[in-house]
Amino acid sequence: MKYSMLIIVLLLLMTGCSFNASSESLSDDKTTPDVAIIENVGSEIITHHHMYDNMDRGNHDYFDKTLAIELKVNISDISRGDVIFFDNEDGEKDISRVVGLPGEKIKITKGQIYINSKKLEAFYGNAHRVGLDKESYFEKMDNEGNEYDKKGMIELFEKSMKEIKLSDKEFYLIGDDWLRGKMMVLNEDNFVGKVIGYTE
Template structure:
């Protein structure tokens, strides 16, 4: 006799059809924008995205206008300026199970909804590294791809942020008063 096993995984998904991995080039930086030269690779999806680029940041954005998928500019806990992607919004519950983000029990289906390293998921990252004969710490990378965080309830003024490259980024809860603006693209 065979006994089936059940697992508690959500079949419902949450999609983000508005956010794309493409970064807009801003020809004219407007008066209510600032620029910032970003020198950290926490947002690298394989094309050195945002790294060593001058970013155009809209500082006139109101906090309620910040959406899931937005890249935001903020003061981090070390008092430095930083960027990262919004994945969970105020009042939401989120968790990460084996590298997959869940919001209010729904699987986040978006290019930023799972653990990535230089734009690659676990299977493709290990294939690429092994096929090219690259040296890397497989144990550390397994920990990145298997990241799990128990469910956390965000308060009405908190957002959850993650960089696109989970090895290089910090995952954090950020209070809305730390936001400086929204990254709208590369400044030309």
């Protein structure tokens, strides 16, 4: 009887420990949704007029703006949360946000990003549409009486992706607006520079 109770207690402790380990989170306290205004464009900065709304967080962020892009950036200096200027699969210049870094494992479960099994706690860590999370989006659309593809939007906010592991030269990028942006693995060879803000 004593042994049975001991085994039950040990099993409960082990279950508790594994639950706590999987519930760990990963935060990004450095990156904010604010975009800097760059007044002085030096020789190591180029400009690009971005005309796609894949990064819209409700204020047409990055859309129809002239971006300042720092060119001479070491790959080792790229951080999670950085907005990258790169060559996409169509050979065009594009921008998106770094979510996963080389060597990491990335998974999406019901619209939430996980890095190495840790929940990404950041403003860009879960599914958004024009800056709104699932609950806020449906509340806004329903309160305003808007017609929209509710089933399609539920699928967007509940999006899942099996875990993938990045190589030591790969990054995982996602646009801030999950409806308009792409999710992709990008090799460091496709990087052109880092977006540091808008020019005036």
